Amino acid sequence: MTAVVSAGLSDAEVAQRVADGKSNDVPTRAARSVSEIVRGNVFTRINAILGVLLVIVLSTGSLINGAFGLLIIANSAIGIIQELRAKQTLDKLAIVGQAKPLVRRQSRTAPLLPSEVVLDDVIELGPGDQIVVDGDILEAANLEVDESLLTGEADPIAKAVGEHVMSGSFVVAGGGAYRATKVGREAYAAKLAEEASKFTLVKSELRSGINKILQFITYLLVPAGALIIYTQLFTTDAGWQESVLRMVGALVPMVPEGLVLMTSIAFAVGVVRLGRRQCLVNELPAIEGLARVDVVCADKTGTLTENGMRVSEVTTLDTSGVAEVLAQLAADDPRPNASMAAIGEAYRMPPGWSSTATAPFKSATKWSGTSYGEHGNWVIGAPDVLLDPASPAAEDAERIGAQGLRVLLLGSSDRPVDDPEAPGTVTPAALVVLEQRVRPDARDTLDYFASQHVSVKVISGDNAVSVGAVAGSLGLTGETMDARRLPAEPEQLAETLEEYTTFGRVRPDQKRAMVHALQSRGHTVAMTGDGVNDVLALKDADIGVAMGSGSSASRAVAQIVLLDNRFATLPYVVGEGRRVIGNIERVSNLFLTKTVYSVLLAVLVGLAGLSAKIFGTDPLLFPFQPIHVTIAAWFTIGIPAFILSLAPNAERAHPGFVRRVMTSALPSGVAVGIATFTSYLLAYQGRAASQVEQTQASTAALITLLVSALWVLAVVARPYEWWRVALVAVSALAYVVIFSLPVARELFMLDPSNVVTTSTAVGIGVLGAVAVEVIWWVQGAVLGETRRLWRTPER
Structure with missing residues (x-):
């Protein structure tokens, strides 16, 4: 070991460097700041689309039809709250789990947070330590550094006094100390470290799958949106206010406003839940x-097994004084591993020999050693590495090891331990048996x-x-x-x-x-x-x-x-991942089914409008005003999706997220869309219809939509448990209450008073629900997936 060459900085020197901004100020996590979180959740593409549509609706003077604007507030508020919770949890845990370099200063030597390191600090190194800032070696004792994470070079590099070390590398053997020459964002690996620790959904198969789905939806939105805008504004005889409201009523449900939000919430809640388990x-x-x-x-x-060990037995083979040698080896190790720490605990009285050469333990060689001049060259390590496997000592070690015990060989070598040919010929002295608890x-x-x-x-x-x-x-x-x-x-x-x-x-x-x-x-x-x-x-x-x-x-x-160092925490992490994947798949089915039937309705109404333009027939107003699609989403998608996204889910994760979601949502959405359009056509009284008749036709279409969409929810919620059945039942009951209350009917522009029209709408809705049910069973048969109505106890 080279002599200690620096006592480190004084407290005054540290304070001056902090004042001068020469501290290691790289954030421990590159998480978004509070202001960035707020901006990121408010200024989104979906909020922008809904915001423009809200302005258009408000320009007509119909405040109630602008109720969907509450989605902007809800999306932003929920996203902000959840990400702030997750950020708080992560930041607290990151401080606990952060590497703390051992910093030598004149007042004391102590582990500090990387952010507390300043320029010219002296940092001590030992096996397994990460180098947190760039610097120059001041002291070295068989110091070897692995720079593969930075350079790709696989072999450890021996470092001598005066040589440079880079942040992001780590010590594999030996020890020493270095002086910080570059801190903060000037350090080599600062940007790499920030990128590696981001609070991000990048590289997520689930997130990339949702992005593909959103791209597909965009391709549908543009032509369908253009068609409905044209037909509602230029082919109907309704006033501009009515036409604009119907147009917005068609466009709003096409936007899967909660899909990305629910995904982010599921991940963020997962982080908080796992954080509670350390x-x-x-x-x-x-x-x-x-x-x-x-x-x-x-x-x-x-x-x-647990990290801690204890010496169970020492079998002397060929010499006396084994206890002295073991005590001295343990005392001379500045950074003992678990095995050497156990030996040091058992043998506390070193004889005080002076070392002439040392060889630190390396995973590649499986041994360490020290030369003590006239007291000999001593090595300790794996018996099957230091000895001929056929030797009696190696066979004894093998027999003991078969009981699940760790066995080290103490032996004397015929050459100094720093010799290039070390360990040379090893004469066994003792077998040290260490016990680990499972x-x-x-x-x-x-x-x-x-x-x-x-x-x-x-x-x-x-x-x-x-x-x-x-x-x-x-x-x-x-x-x-x-x-x-x-x-x-x-x-x-x-x-x-x-x-x-x-x-x-x-x-x-x-x-x-x-x-x-x-x-x-x-x-x-x-x-x-x-x-x-x-x-x-x-x-x-x-x-x-x-x-x-x-x-x-x-x-x-x-x-x-x-x-908490508990291997048993892993099943909880697996379970949390399965909860996220399974629940987001359910939620995606709900949102995408809505998008599919909304686009289909827009296309069918638009084509009817074009045919009216060409053949002179009655044009179709879009069946819904914005308030109708808003209340339709409340209990068929919005609230149930939020509950389902956070529910327990232990089903195994399977590949093919996009294929499964699209395979499920497309046919279900088509069934709901066709049923709704059919109901509207039967109830529609044409160009000469009164306002009451138009409201009744819109109400009929909405009833059909709600009945069939509620059954989509009932299918997505499977396999059933009591609370899932209750969720579907309460959602259905909520709409019964809305249609039953006179004040709600007036507020939401509903008129179910035409018994024939309403009964027909309910019947068509039931047929749509039957179609959704049949599709679910047929898909299971085609895809080879077992369909289960109820969750079994073991699952």
Whole structure:
């Protein structure tokens, strides 16, 4: 270790640099500010469309028909509130889970938040630490840094005093200290870090699917909208006010005003729910992505077993003084890992030897050591790496490891540990047996994944036999393999991974290759881990899940951080993802069915208007005024959609979101649209109709629409539970109340007094509902999906 060359800055120097703006002021999360959240939710494309239509309606003097303008306020307010809640939750969790560099100052050395680092601060480094700002090395002891996340260079780089380190890289071995030379937005990885931590829906399969659907709707809106505008304004004899109101009544329901809003709310509420379970979601699509995962690669240490260890037994093989050596090795390790910390706890009296050379532990080599001059060269590490596997000591270690225990070999080497040929020939001195406790909730978690047909691969750097024993004790079936026998060729590696379940002695580069191999077979892979050796695999997996107590580097690259270090939290994350995906699919069916029948009605009325222009027949007014489509959306879509988007939903996520939604919404929308248009045609009295007769025709069309649209809700709410049935029943009852109250009929321009017309409308609505029901069953048969009316207890 090089000598300590700096005591760090004084408090006065720190204060001066803060005053000069020379602090590391990069936001911990690139979340939108409050003002950006407000602007982003108010100034949307849908609000703009509705706003223009609102102005047009208000120009006619009909205030009640402008009621749909409340959607602008509701959409904006709900979106703002939910995103602010999610932002608050994320920001609080991000501070808890944030990497805290160890900063050396004249007053003290203490972990600080990255934002508290200032220019010229001295920052100490150890294995697993993330480098938070750019700087120059002041002290180094076998320091090796992995810069692959920045440069793509896979091999760790040895760093000497005077060399430069970049933010975004991390320490894989050794220790040291560096002086901050670039902080804040000048640091190399500042922009990359901001982009990686955004509160965003980017890369979400669900969001991209909805965008495709909205693009499709746009293609429908333009011709249908143009047609209805032309026919209502230029082919009817109604006054301009009536024509404008009917035109707006056609255009408003075409806009799926709540679809994007409901998606954002579902994600935001998911973040808040997971936050209550101490789960930090660095990227929102991770909630959705983990619901699609079909392979979970779990590290043993810290995931299936608890981090803490204790020395269970030390078997002396060939020398005395083992206790002194172990105590000295533990005392000389400035950043002990869990194994060395357990040894230090058991052996507290080092003899005070002076080291002449050190070799830090590396995941790639599986050993560490120190040379003590006349007291010898001592190494400690994996017995099957340091010894011939056929030697008696290695066989003893294998036998002990088969019981699920971790075994380290203490041995003396014939050469200094910093020799290029180290460890050389190792003479075994003792076997150190360490005991790890299996997490009490690990078995239940593995059982859950098994029940959901999610494969679990245990990937560990420990001895393969020991890893297999732990996995077996948790009920995980399958063969175990020593990763040193893994094929290098990707296709063969993928085949091996399909066959085996548990892997030991896995190097960091192999973990990454294993993730790639599984992905090449079409698997969606989640990787869990807590150590520096997991970082590359966490980064490349579809979903990286880090433990809160793990290395700062692993937490920095993961999409999800389990701050409570409980592997058992993962099923809740999976469940939250399934809730989001399943519920948004339901909500999308409702909104898109409305868009389809609205566009179809506009096209049919428009074509009737064109035929009237050509053949001189009676033109058709659009059946609805804006207030009619507003109340129609209240209880067939708006309120039920909001409730359904937040409801429990444990159904498995399936690919093909866009195909399924469009396949369901298109035929249902066509059935509702045709039924509504037919009812209107039968009730319509032509150009000479009185205002009362026109209102009765519009009311008849609305009744048919409500009956058939309510059945769309009844189908979307399946499989039924008591509260889903109650939701449909209350929605239907709400319309019965509206039609029953004289004040509501007058306010909403309804007239169901013509018994024949109203009865006909109800009958056609029932036929539309029957068509929707038949479509649902036929789709299930065609797509091979099991249709269930009621939710069974196990689902």
